[in-house]
Amino acid sequence: MAVSRLPPAALSLKQFLQRQKVLGVYRDLLRSIRKIPIESDRRYLRDWAREEFKRNKSETDQDVIRMMITQAHNHLEDLRRSLALARC
Amino acid sequence: MRSDCLVHCGSGLRNMAARIIARCVRSLNHPSVYFNRINTSATLTAAPLTHGRTFSYLTNGHKSPLAQISSSSFQVLQWRQYGDLPPLTLETIHDRVLYVLKLYDKISPEKLQATSHFMKDLGLDSLDQVEIIMAMEDEFGFEIPDAEAEKLMTPQEIVQYIADKKDVYE
Numbered sequence: 001m002a003v004s005r006l007p008p009a010a011l012s013l014k015q016f017l018q019r020q021k022v023l024g025v026y027r028d029l030l031r032s033i034r035k036i037p038i039e040s041d042r043r044y045l046r047d048w049a050r051e052e053f054k055r056n057k058s059e060t061d062q063d064v065i066r067m068m069i070t071q072a073h074n075h076l077e078d079l080r081r082s083l084a085l086a087r088c
Numbered sequence: 089m090r091s092d093c094l095v096h097c098g099s100g101l102r103n104m105a106a107r108i109i110a111r112c113v114r115s116l117n118h119p120s121v122y123f124n125r126i127n128t129s130a131t132l133t134a135a136p137l138t139h140g141r142t143f144s145y146l147t148n149g150h151k152s153p154l155a156q157i158s159s160s161s162f163q164v165l166q167w168r169q170y171g172d173l174p175p176l177t178l179e180t181i182h183d184r185v186l187y188v189l190k191l192y193d194k195i196s197p198e199k200l201q202a203t204s205h206f207m208k209d210l211g212l213d214s215l216d217q218v219e220i221i222m223a224m225e226d227e228f229g230f231e232i233p234d235a236e237a238e239k240l241m242t243p244q245e246i247v248q249y250i251a252d253k254k255d256v257y258e
Contacts, residue, residue: 031222
């Protein structure tokens, strides 16, 4: 009897939260890439990040998405540590 | 003979006064203060001052001719050199936002309007929207937090947000 007033394409809460996580990690990744001193490396990594995220855009399995978010976080931490080392 | 001597003294005084004034102006010609130098009028105004005067005029000091002249013929342009950007207006923010969007490769410049929605009209997705907001952060030099960044979906909203953050009123 409970008619859902949401459009059929709306995400569930879990999916919505995951989407926010993905966008958050993408944004953090882009912000860290911005700090890279060499222009060509910066461009390369920006294109790489774009490609990776676009390629897996259509993934719908929540577990796979969670795994990919973890991978992205690992990449982000590696990048941050390398930048911190490179600066001193 | 005497009158010739006096006339000669008068022109000599005029030249001297002009030279003194020029020297004063040059010493005051600091990077921060620019005088609109009108040398001819300086000599013209100097001429009636020195015509027929005695030496006692010059002994009064250099201040009086300069004071007379600065009140009449010089325009003081105060130009302070602080290290800041030119002030933002709604017009310039709008132009810069549209310029950055035109440079983005996924947007065709013909379809771009101030009210075109990124997802509905221009067919971009949320990753592109993140990139666009990043580009805006780079352009305007300040960070936009995540919660507010994901709500900006048209160029007009971006302009409005930046104007709010930067206190730009029209």
